[in-house]
Amino acid sequence: MHRLAEFLLDPSAGPEDFARFPLPDTYRAITVHRAEAGIFAGIPSRERDPSLSLHLDQVPVPEVGPGEALVAVMASSVNYNTVWSALFEPQPTFRFLQEYARRRPEGRRHDLPYHVLGSDLAGIVLRTGPGVTRWRPGDSVVGHCLVTELDHPDGHGDPLLDPEARIWGYETNFGGLADLALVKSGQLLPKPAHLTWEEAAVSGLVNSTAYRQLVSANGARMKQGDTVLIWGAAGGLGSYATQYVLAxxxxxxxxxxxPARARLCRAMGAAHVIDREAEGFRFWTDDATPDPREWRRFARRVRELTGGEEPDIVFEHPGRDTFGASVYTVRKGGAVATCASITGAQHLYDNRYLWTRLVRIVGTHFAHHREAWEANRLIAKGRIHPTLSALYPLQETAEAVRAVRDGLRPGKAGVLCLAPSAGLGVTDQELRIRHLPAINRFRT
Ligand code: NDP
Structure with missing residues (x-):
């Protein structure tokens, strides 16, 4: 693997050199083990220690099948789905791998005693399988995490409706928190030339999700002039959502x-910021009872900031804690677009505010290839910027997972895989220099 890492940095290597370079038998990967899926039984999520479940293993290099690509991963990132996998919450992800194997012959390779996690990558294509024409060895790429089969009619209007749609590195094996990763070629996108490997690696999942949730015809269909309430606006998803609204x-x-996160939002260009802790918003009087007085106080505060306007769109993902306030606060005819329930999936809201005010709830999940492509294009053009705040070596992924779970850092946590150090991989210095302050905004 050391030889491969050195070779990847050789600027004179061409596609044939990459295609000829001998693959190692095994590679480093962050895994969970099927045999340990019960270790946290009876322990609340908050107290589960990801360093007990996550391992840095040497695992065999998988065979590259038709339509697939093997990528040398220079950098990756930690998303919340890796938190769920590491905590075996709400269920061990081995169930997804078994299901994949049961439903499709090519899925059988994925059903192993270990699961290589990770749903982001920036790296270099090493091998392509039969039928891949768009990419070749040596290409610098980023990956998005939607795996589709599209052999069922349902996926042909919106690929997210494919009954076989899966999230790579969560519902499939051979993910990006590793030195090598196996993807379908339809997950690959060109690496933005002005970014380092670690900057390029952090956006794929959250950027594409925020794009579909807010901008796409499949999401809230944001238009110019819309007021958009964004929960967790300096977090992984929210930091991209804020940029989309402004852009x-x-x-x-x-x-x-x-206050530090409020400063980040202002630095991105947002004029209206609510510090929910400083202003003491508590939307529940106890675990079972929402507090509509707090919904009203919150909606008033939003209107105070906007000069009386209510949000056309609410960008939802906290879930149980905030959903009642979101439905109450959105304007008549507006949309609450939701992709997650980080604080609990059983939502409670007052339906009178939904139907009498003709509010739409839009369920949305990741993005399809075209949406991910459009979102990546905006990064490549320097219109949307990565929000990398902290960087970990692969062997410290468990620390990164803990930091994400505990909300210890804003923006995104990056992970260095085969890249020997931070700062490598830039091929367009001119564009980089133009956007450097924005690219570094979240670095701490
Ligand atoms: P992060 O941890 O980076 O950000 C979540 C943010 O939510 C935090 O920054 C925090 O902001 C805010 N938050 C947490 N608890 C509360 C609360 N009680 N009330 C209000 N805000 C809260 O995670 P991500 O943004 O990466 O992901 C968020 C969720 O979205 C996760 O559950 C993830 O699994 C899901 N997700 C779903 C996707 C999909 O395709 N369906 C894709 C990507 C993510 P602050 O404390 O500053 O208010």
Whole structure:
């Protein structure tokens, strides 16, 4: 693997050299083990220690099948789905691998006693399987995490509706928190030339999700001038959502939980920021009882900031804690677009505010290849910027997972895999220099 890492940095290597370079038998990968899926039984999620479940293993290099590509991963990132996998919450991900194997012959390779995690990558294509024409060895790429088969009619309007749609590195094996990763070629996108490997690696999952959730015809269909309430506006998803609203001519109302995060939102260009901790919003009187007085106080605060306007769109993902307030606060005819329930999936809201005010709830999940392509294009053009805040070596992935689980850092946590150090991989210095302050905004 050391020889491969050195070879990847050789600027004179061409496609034939990459295709000829001998693959190692095994590679480093962050895994969970099927045999340990019960270790946290009876322990609340908050107290589960990811360093007990995550391993740095040497695992065999998988065979590259038709339509697939093997990528040398220079850098990756930690998303919340890796937190769920590491905590075996709400269920061990081995169930997904078994299901993949049961439903499809090519899925059988994925059903192993270990699961290589990770749903982001930036790296270099090493091998392509039969039928791959768009990419070749030596190409610098980033990956998005939607795996589709599209052999069922349902996926042909919106690929997310494919009954065989899966999230790579979560519902499939051979993910990106590793030195090598196996993807379908339809997951690959060109690496933005002005970014380092670690900057390029952090956006794929959250950027594409925020794009579909807010901008796409499959999401909230944001238009110029829209006011958008964004929960967790300095977090993984929210930091991209805030940029989309600003880039699309809208007005974000950013909700965060500290002065430092409020500063980040203002630095991105947001004029309206609510520090939910400083202002003491508590939407529940106890575990079972929402507090509509707090919904009203919150909605008033939003209107105070916007000069009386209510949000056209609410960008939802906290879930149980905030959903009632979101439905109450959105304007008549507006949309609450949701992709997650980080604080609990059983939502409670007052349906009278939904139907009498003709509010739409839009369920949305990741993005299809075209949406991911469009979102990546905006990064490549320097319109949307990565929000990398902290970088970990692969062997310290468990620390990164803990930091994400505990909300210890804003933006995104990056992970260095085969890249020997930070700062490598830039091929367009001119564009980089133009956007350097924005690229570094979240670095701490
Ligand atoms: P992060 O941890 O980076 O950000 C989540 C943010 O939510 C935090 O920064 C925090 O901001 C805010 N938050 C947490 N608890 C509360 C609360 N009680 N009330 C209000 N805000 C809260 O995670 P991500 O943004 O990466 O992911 C968020 C969720 O979205 C996860 O559950 C993830 O699994 C899901 N997700 C779903 C996707 C899909 O395709 N369906 C894709 C990507 C993510 P602050 O404390 O500053 O307010």
């Amino acid at each position: 699309g001519g809208g007005f974000p109302v950013c909700v965060v939980s500290s």
